[in-house]
Amino acid sequence: MRTAIVSAMHEELAAVLALMPxxxxxRVAGRDFWIGHLHGQQVVAVLSRIGKVAAATTATALIERFDVGSIVFTGVAGxxxxxxxxxxxxxxxxxLQHDLDASxxxxxxxxxxxxxxxxxxxAALTERLAAAAQLALPDAILHxxxxxxxxxxxxxxxxxxALQSDLPQALAVEMEGAAIAQVCHDYGVPFAAVRTISDRADDEAHVDFLRFIREVASRHSAAVVEALLRAGQPGPAA
Incomplete structure (x- = not known):
């Protein structure tokens, strides 16, 4: 089965596509899905788009239309x-969705x-992804x-x-992962995600974020994906 590589930013997707020969x-649901191979593994790469609804649509299309065996999400977070x-x-x-409140x-x-x-x-896919991140980014601190x-x-x-006070166990915040996690839960599809910290989600976040995307994010995502797939098929065997 194919492995889905979902990127959060155009720069990250471009770096992954550069690895695919x-x-x-x-084109499905107004999105471009790129089908091919990476280190001999069948993959489909796509941009998640921004926000939970857009990310859920992307994940559903990957499962329903492309029959992926696992989804790996790379990107940045605060x-x-x-x-x-x-x-x-x-x-x-x-x-977890920090803005969900049906009380x-x-x-x-x-x-x-x-x-x-x-x-x-x-659990198994996450262990492989963590090992790939450590291998690809040996100087980075991993959480x-x-x-x-x-x-x-x-x-x-x-x-x-406020988020730190309400959710003290939260390490980072972003805009898509919880939606993809819920879709994968519904379909029983293995899901793992890695996020590089681009900012501290504070008053300087908009400045740090843009600079980080330009200088670091695409390189990190491509390196982790390459290390993961070089190590072998992360999802169920075809």
Whole structure:
């Protein structure tokens, strides 16, 4: 089965496509899906687009139309936990939607009718992804744990501190991962995600983010993906 490589930014997707010798474009749901091979593995690469709904649509199309056996998501995030700094790498063990609140009918953050607020990533695939990140980025500090997602770019110190207070276990914040995690949970498809910290989700986030995307993000994503696929098929065997 194919492995889906989902990138958060155009620069990251371009870096992954540069590694694929035979990519062919297919357009589905207004998105460009690039089918080909990377280190002998069948892959399909795509841009997630921004926000939870867009990311969920992308993940659903990957599963329904391209029959992927696993989804790997690379990208950037804002650091929340005190020790998670710019340039560090976070491999997600689970995701939560920080802007979901159906209380008092359901507890805050709990996804209605699921009985949980967190969706775990696939343990085996996550271990492989963490090993690939350590191999590809030996000088980067690696963290494992909770990443939170929401439909807003957290870019003020006040917002960041509020999230840290409400969700002290959260290592980083971004805008798509929890949606993909929920879709993969529904379909039983293994999912793993790695995020490089581009900013501290504070008053300087917009400045740090743009510079980081230009200088670091694409290189990190391509290196981790290449290390993962070079090590062997991360999803179920074809």
């Amino acid at each position: 035979d990519e062919q474009r297919q 650091g929340l936990a005190p020790g998670v700094q710019v340039g560090h790498v976070v491999v997600a063990d689970s995701f 008092p009918i359901f507890p805050r953050y709990e996804v209605p009718l699921y009985g949980t607020s967190r969706f775990a990533t696939d 494992r744990g909770l990443i939170v997602s929401g439909d807003r770019f957290v870019a003020t110190t006040a917002e960041s501190r």
